[in-house]
Amino acid sequence: MFRRSLLLFLVSSVAGLEDNVIDFSLEFFKTRNVYSVCLLTCGDKAWTRRFTRNASNVSITVAHVSIHETLTEDLVSVDSCLNSVVTSTGVLVDTKCPQFEDVILYASENLFFDANHKWLIIDVDTRLSNMTTYPKNVEMNENLSWLVETLEQVNLSVDADVTISLQKGSENNIYEIYNFGKIRGGNIVVKKLGSWRNRADWIYQLNVYKYYKRWDLENSPLNVVAVMSTPPKIFDVNMIIGNNPYPGVAIITTTASRILEEISKLHNIRYNYTIMDRWIGDFKRNSTRVAANSVYFREQDITPVLRMPPEIFQKLDMLLPPLTAIETRYYYRIPTTGPGKFENQFLTPLTDQVWACVTAVISLCALVLFLTAKAERRPAAAQYAVFSVAATFCQQFFDDNDNSGIDDPRRKSSARQLTVLVTGVSCVLIYNYYTSSVVSWLLSGPPPSINSLQELLESPLSLIFQDIGYTRSWLQNPTYYYNKKNAEVEDKLRKYKVFRKKKGEPLLVPLEEGIEMVKAGGYAYHTEVYNANTLISRKFTQEELCELGSLQSMEKTLLYASIPKKSPYKEFFNWK
Template identity: 85%
Template sequence: MKKMGSWSKKSDVIEQINMYKYYRHWDFENSSLNIVAVMSTPPKVFDVDMIIGDNPSPGVAIMTITGTRAFEEVSKLHNIRFNYTIMDRWIGDFKRNSTRVAANSLYFEEQDVTPLLRVTPEIFKKVDILSPPLTSIETRYYYRIPTTGPGKFENQFLMPLTDGVWGCVVAVISLCAIVLFLTARAERRPAAAQYAVFSVAATFCQQFFEDNSAIADPSRESSARQLTVLVTGVSCVLIYNYYTSSVVSWLLNGPPPSINSLEELLESPLSLIFEDIGYTRSWLQNPTYYYNKKNSEVEDKLRKIKVFKKKKGQPLLVPLEEGIEMVKAGGYAYHTEVYNANTRISRTFTQAELCELGSLQSMEKTLLYPSVPKNSPYKEFFNWSLLRICETGIVSRIQRGTSSPEIACEGSSPRALALG
C-alpha cells in the first residue's frame, strides 16, 4: 500500500497525486529482474563481486565492471534484486537454435536487461537501446616495434648490400682493372698491374689519386685508358650515390619504424595474440563480426592468414598479464582493450621500453549502451533512473574509478628523422 495523497471536502481534490510515476513507484520491494553479463569463462558458482569488486576475476572487461556497477547503484536506489546470467560473448547470431549470448538472449526475451552492448545496425533492429551510455570501448594491437621485416619495417640504413649487388660490384671493378691493365701494358707503362689494381681500388674508395688528373690531360693518357678510368669513377660514384640517396630518402620520407595500418600489420613478422574476452570470441567465431566494418576486408585476411593458419601449439588466446609480457619480449602483437592494457603497461614497462612500444587501433572508441528487449516495460524506467544517476554524478564517479593512466614515451630515446 502506498500513500498517494489526501482528500478534502472543501477542495474536493486529492492533493499530491500528480507526482511523477517513478517517484511513486520508487521501491520495487525486492522484485527480481534478469540481467545478463559477460565473462570469458562463465564460472560454475557466480558471485557479483567477480564483476564489481575491487579485484575482478580474469576475463572481465573494464567496460563490464563500469556498466554493472552503475546498474548495481540503480538496484540499491529502487530495491531491485538482479538475477545474473553469465555468458562468454556479447554478440552472436539470432537464429532460434543458436548459442545464447547477451544480444540474442534479449532478442528472445529470456533476459530483462544487459548493462552494455555495442550497437551495430543489426543489433539496433533486434533490441531497444537505453540512454545515456555508461561507458565506451577502444581496442588496440600492442607490440614492440620490430627492427626486421619487409619494406618499411627495416632500418635500411643498417642493411648491408645483397650478395647479388656485391657480385656485380666485384665484376665491374675487375673488368675495369683488367682493361686498365691491358691499356697500361700496351703503352709499356711500368708497374702496369699495380697501376691498374690500385687505381681502381682508390676510385672505389672515393679517394682522389694523382693519375685522375690525366683524364683532363689527353697528352698523357690514351683514350682507352681515359675511358676506362671514367667508367670506373662513374660506376663507383653511382654505387655510392645510390646507397647514400637510399639512406637520405628513407630518413626524410619514410615513416618511423612503426606499423601504421592493418595492412602493414598483416605484412609484418609479428604473431597475433588476443585477450581471452567476449568481443574477441565474437570476432573469432562469427565471420560477420568486425572490430571496424571499414576494415572488413583486411580483418578477414588477418583471420585467415594470421589466426587460422597458426601452427599447432602457438598461442592465440592469452590472459592480459601474460600477453603484455609477450609484447615486452618482442615478436608479438597483442589485441586488448586500452584501459586494461595501459594499467598493466604503466606498472611493468620501463621508460626505454615505453619508447619502443607501438600500438595500432583496431576498434575505434565506441560508446556502449545498456539494452532491453523490444517493447520492454522497463525501458522508460531504466532510461529515467540511469539519467538520474548520471545527473547526480554517480556514473562519473564510477568511470573515474575504472579509468587507466595514460602511457607515453617521454622522448628519452632517439627516433628516426621524418620529413613531418
Template identity: 25%
Template sequence: MKWNQGMMLLSLKKNYSLENVLTVRNHAKTSVIVDCSCSECKEVLQISSEGKYFNKTYQWMIWDLKNTGLEELIGDLNNIGPNAQITYVNRTQLSQSIEIDIETYSFYDVHSKGRHLNAPLEVVHYADWRDGKLMAYQDVLKLQGIRHRDQFKQLKLRGATVIDQDNIVNDSQIISILSSSGKEDGVAAFTKYHYVLSTILQERFNFTLSFRNLRGWAGRLRGGIFRLGFLGVVMRNEADVGASGAFNRINRLAEFDTIHQSWKFDSAFMYRFTSDIDADGMSGNFLAPFAMQVWLMSAATVLLVMVLWYIVAWLVSKTFNEGERDRDGFLLKAFAAVCQQGLDPIPSGIPSRTIVFTLLLFSLVMYNFYTSSVVGGLLNSSEQGPKTVAEIVNSPLKLSFEDIGYYKVLFKNPTNALVMRMYKTKVLPERGSDELEVFSHIKEAIPFLKKGGYAFHCERVDAYPEIARHFDANEICDLRIVSGLLDKGLMNFIVTKNSMYTELFRVMMCRARETGIIMRTLTIHQPRRPECQSSYTVYPVAVSGVLSAFMLLGVGMLFALIVLIGEFLYYRFNERIKMQAQKYLENFCRNSF
C-alpha cells in the same frame, strides 16, 4: 468530439485480429476501454499482455461494472510492469434511505513492478464519481509518473552477463568477479563497466539482480536470428537487465531497447618496437626514403643528362675544334657529380660546365631530401615498426590474443583473406613451452610484450594498467598500437524490446549522465595510455635496414669483376690476334723472298 480524436467500437464476440487494431508502433497515445461485462474480455486482456500493450502508449480503462474483481481479471497476466497505464473502475451502491440509492464509481490506478517476477499488483484509489460529481483524492498523472513508481522494494530482477570462465555457479561468484578492481581473466572491460551501470540502477530503484552467466555474446541459428549467448537471452526476454554491452547495429534496433549508449569498444595489437622488426622489407631500409618511382625517375634523369653531355661535347668539338677532352670519361664524371665529388679535369666548355653545375644542384637537392628523411626516421620513433594489420602479419612478430570468446569466434569463422592468412601463418604453427601461447591472459602476456618479439591483441584499456606497472619510461616510448583487426564501435546498454523497464531505466541513465556519474565511472574504467617521458629514442639500424646498401656494393663489385674478366679476355684475344698476324707476316715474307 474534437476533429483530431477518433473512436472505434469493437465487439469482443466477433472474430478480429487485435494486432491490426493495437500496434506497438503507434506513436500517439491511445485510450482503450474494456467492458468487462463481456465474457471474452479476459481473452482480450491476455492477448494484450502477450503483445506487451500495457505500456505508456496505451491508456487502459477496465470497466468492471459487475465487480468481477481486479485479481480475477488481470491477476494472472505477466506483462504488467511499472510503465502500465491502467485505470480500474468498479461500481458500488450506497443506500442512504429506502427510496434513494446512489451509485458510486471508484477509480484505481494499477501497476506492478513486474508480474512475471511475482510482484504484487499495486492499486491506488484516486477518485470517485458520485451523484454526477468527480471527487479526486490524488492526481492520477503523479501516480502514473516515474517518481511514484521508482521504489521496487528489494524485488529480485533477472540479469545476464558474460564471464568466460569455468565453474561459475552462483550470484556471489559473479558479483565478486564483476565488482573487483583490476583485470579479471575472461571478463571484458565493457562488461565490468555495464555491471557498474546496473548497480546504479539497483541503488536508484532498490532492487537486486539474480545473474545468469553466459560464455559468449552472440550466436545465430538458421534464419539469422539471435538464439545463443548474451544477446539471445535478452532477446527471448529471459533477462530484465543486460549487464554487458552490445554493439550498435542497425539490424538490432528491432530486437532490443537501448537505454544508454555506453562504451566505445577499441581493441588493438600492442607490441614493443625493437630494431630487428621489419614489417615489409622496406622499414628503415637504405632505399626507403624515396619511393621506387622516385629512384627510377632519378636514374632516368641522370642517364638523360649523360647522353646530353656527350652530345654537347661532341658538337662543340666538331664545330669549334675544342672541348675534345670533355668527352673523355664523361660517364665517370657524371657519376662523380651526382655523388658530389670533384671533377678532374674540370670541363673546359661553357655548355659542359653548365650541365655539370645543374647536375650538382640536382644532386644537392635530392641529397637534402634523402638525409632529412633518414635522420627524421631515426629520431621520430613513433613512425617505426608495422603500422597496419597486414604489416603485423608480414613481420616476424609472434601474435597472441586475449583468452576471451570473441577472438575464438573470429578464427572459427574467418571474415576475410587477411584473417585467414593470419590464422594459417601466426595461429596454427606450434609454439615451444617457453613461448607465449596463442590465447593467453594479459598478466601473462605483458612480460613477453616487454621482452619484445610479440604482439598482443586485446582491448586497450585492459592493457594500459599492466603496461604502466611493468614498463619503464623508455620502454613505454617503444610501445606501438595497431588497430584494425576488430571494428571500433559504440556499445549499448540494452534491455528486451518493449520492456516494461525501458522508460524508467532510460530516464535514470540520462540523469546519471547529466549529473556526472557516467563520466566519473568512465574515467575509472577507461585508464589513459601511459605517456612517453623520453624526448626521443635513437634506435640502431638493423641488418635489414642496410642490406640494400650492401647489396648495391656487392653488385658494383661483381660488375667490376665481370668487367675485369672481360678486359682480361679482350686483352688475351688481342694478343693472340697480334701474334697470329705477326706469324702470318713472317711466313708470308719468308715465302715471298
C-alpha cells in the same frame, strides 16, 4: 465460471454500457492525453454511436470492434484496433462481454499491456456483493475479486497502465492494477485511486508520474546477463564489481555493472546473474546463447554493456546515458626485419635493380682495367684490377708498389688512366645517390612503424589476443568486426594470421602475459587501451617505449546497457 459466462452473455445480449460511462471514460482519456481509443464492447450499437459522436466533439478518434461473437476469425480486427499508429492508445473494454477474457489473454500474449496502451476496464456491477479486504487494505467485492483473478493470469509488468472502473448507480470506484513482473514471479498490485464523486482526487492520481508511485520494486528479481571469458562454476557478484575483478572480466563490464548495482539499491531490485563468454552472436532461435541474443529473446532483462552497431540497434533498446567506452589496439615492438618497408632503410635504401646495375658497372670497370694492366705487362694484373676498383668504390687509393717499370712508357697508357677515371666518377655518383636516398627517407618518411591493418597483415608479427568477450565474438562470428570499415582486411587477418596458426602457437593470452610477449618482440597483442597503457607504463623501460608501436583496431566507442524492445523496466534505468 460457466454460470457467470452464461449470465454475462444474457445481459450483454440486451444491453450495453450505461450512458454515464460515456462522460466518465471520455473525461478519463482526455485527462490522460489520449486522442485515439480502441473500443471493445458489445450489445447496444446506439450506445457505440453516441460514444463515437461525443468523442469526436473532444477530438478523440474511435475504432470499434464488437467482442460479442466468437473472436476466432476476428482477432485480426482486435489486433488492428490495438496496433494504433499513435504513440498513446486508449483501450476501453466492457467486462460484461462474453469474449472479455479472450480479449485480455490475446492482448497479454501480444504484449499490449505496455506503457503505450491506457486500459480502462469498465465493470457495471448490477449485483452489489459483500465487500472484503484485499491485501494492503484494498476493499473488494465479488466483481473486483474476479477481475483481479483474471488479471493475475495476464502478463502484466511495472509499466502496465490498467485502470478498473467499478460502477453501480452513482458509485464509481477507480483502481489501478500492475505487476512488478509476472514472468519473473511477481504478485499483482491493486491500488485504489479514488471515486468519481471526488474528481479532483483521482484526476490528480492519474496525472502523477506513475513510476514515482512504483519507485520501490519490492525486491523484485531481474535477470542480468554479464560476460566473462571463462564463466565460473560458482559465481559471485564481486567477481565483476570488486576492486580486483576475476580474470577474463573486462574493465568495461566492471564499470557498467557497478552502476547497475547502484540503481538496484535505489529501486530495491534483486539481480539474478547469468554469465556468458561473449556479447555478440547469431540472432537465430536455435543459436548459441550470448548476451545480445538472450536479451533479444527476452530470456534476460538487461545486459550491463554492449556496443550498438546498426544491426544490434534494430533488435535491442539502449539505455541512456552511455555507461562507459572502449577502444582497442594492437601493441607491438617495431620489427627490423621483414618485407619492404619494415627492413632497415640504412642497409637497403636502393632497389635490387639498382644494386644489380652497380655490380655490373664495377665488374665492367674491373675487366677493362685488367685488360689494360695486361697490355702494360704488370706482373699481377688481376690483383691490380680488382683491388683498384674496390678501393675506388670505397673512395680509397690502391698502389701495387711495383716500381720495376716506372720509366717504361708502356706503363703510362691512356686506357688505364681513363678506366680509373670512369670507375672513380661512377663510384662518386653511386655514393651520392645512396646518401641522397637515405637523407630523403629520414626527412620525408615516417619513423619505422605499422600504419594500417594491411601492413600488419604483411608484417612478420604473430597475432595474439586478450582473452575477453569481444575477442571471442570476433573469432567465432564471421560477421562481427572491430571496425566495419576494415571488414575486408579483418577477414584476411582472421584467415591468414589466426586460423593458419600452427597447433600449440599462442592465441588467447591474459593481459600481463600478452604485454610480456610484446616486450620480448615478434608479437602484436590486441587488447583494450586503458589496462594495456597502465601495465606498459610499469613494465617497459624508456628505450623499449621508443620501440613500441600501436595500431588502432576498434575506434573509441560509447557503450550502453541494453534491454529488449518495449521493456517495462526502461524508465528505471534511463537517467538521461
